[in-house]
Amino acid sequence: MVLQDSRGTGIRAGYHGRVRDAVRLWGQCPPGAGPPPPPALFTRFSPAESRPSLLYHFTAVSSPAPGAPAFWVSGWLGPQQYLSYNNLRAQAEPCGAWVWENQVSWYWEKETTDLRKKEKLFLDAFQVLTEEEPPSMRLKARPGGPGFSVLTCSAFSFYPPELQLRFLRNxxxxxxxxxxxxxxxxxxxxxxxxxxxxxxDEYHYRCWVQHAGLAQPLTVELESPAKSPMQVVGIVVGVLLLLVLAAGGALLWWRMRKGLPAPWISLRGDDIGALLPAPGLPKDADS
Structure with a gap:
């Protein structure tokens, strides 16, 4: 994968289609002045304009050859290359006649800092472009015409877009x-x-999906029909009743072990002696 970008400043760069043909290998400076880019590469706003065009050409590759850079830049001032940068040297350098000019150190330091940021931006872009997000799958059925149903297999939130969906029956x-x-x-x-x-016949069908984000093809089964709100309420009420009955049974068992009457039995004061042993006597003593 190759990412390229051409950016003009000052006077507009009017032809970008053949920029790559004019850029030296990896953005390196040519020996000497070198041949100029094609005449159509740079245009001016008007014949009277004296300022040359300034253009930067950025290139990044995802899998560079051994010893080759993954990112490089060439800077053009008019028809001549004046700047070179690649990630192996990580330094903006002058080209051509600018090598012999009095160098302004702060300018080249500024170019180096800026191009290192561009390098990170381009190389990070490859990670985003090559990330693989597997799909979330769902197979549902809905009524169709008389005697028929419609199965819908859906894939959500996946990347890259290449994906295969297929229905299987048994x-x-x-x-x-x-x-x-x-x-x-x-x-x-x-x-x-x-x-x-x-x-x-719906439950005889499955949905088969293949995607780069999946380790292997996935087979999706049909979802069970959604329960109606009344069914859900009935289930909840039934569970609550079971819990109440269980709690009542546990309370009754505990009171019987303690020799206490069931909580729903109401005793008068003169009935207690007939049901409970007198104080100080064993429970099985005769009255």
């Missing part, structure tokens, strides 16, 4: 119907594919 390819793939607002992508099947 493990065998079952084709696919209509579908779509598009970008999300965050740079990721979404995709979906649908298939019409006979009602009652």
């Amino acid at each position: 493990g065998l390819a079952a084709g696919s119907g209509e579908g779509d793939l598009g970008p999300n607002g965050d740079g990721s992508f979404y995709a979906w594919s649908s298939l019409t099947v006979k009602s009652g």
Whole structure:
């Protein structure tokens, strides 16, 4: 993968399409003056304009050859290259006639600092462009025409956009119907594919997906139908009743072990002696 950018300042650079043909290998300075870029490379606002064009050409590669830089820059002042930079030397250097000029150290230090920032920006861009985000998958069914259902296999938030979706019936390819793939607002992508099947046959189908972010192809099963709100309320009420009954049973068992009457039995004062032993006597003594 190669990233390139050309930026003109001062007088506008009017032709960028052949910039790469005019740039020396890795942005290095040519021996001597060297041949100028193509005549169409630089344009001026008007014939009377005396200032030359200033243009920087940036190039970054994701997998450089051994000994070759991953990032380099050439700076052009009019038709002549005046600056060279690459990540191996990590230093902005003058080219051509500017080598013999009195060097202003602060200027080249400033160029070096700026180009090192550009280098980091370009090389970090490769990491973003090569990141692989696996898709989140879902297979759902909805009623279709009479006697039919529509299966929809959806993939969410994946990158890069290359992705394969396929329906399987009992493990065998079952084709696919209509579908779509598009970008999300965050740079990721979404995709979906649908298939019409006979009602009652939905659970024989699976969705098969292959993507660079997955270690191996993924098979997605059909989701269970969502429960209605009334069903959810009924389940919650049933669980609460079971908890209340369990707590009541535990309380009754504890009171019986202590020899106490059940909490719902109300005794009058003269009934206590008939149910409980007199003080000081064993519980099984005859009255």
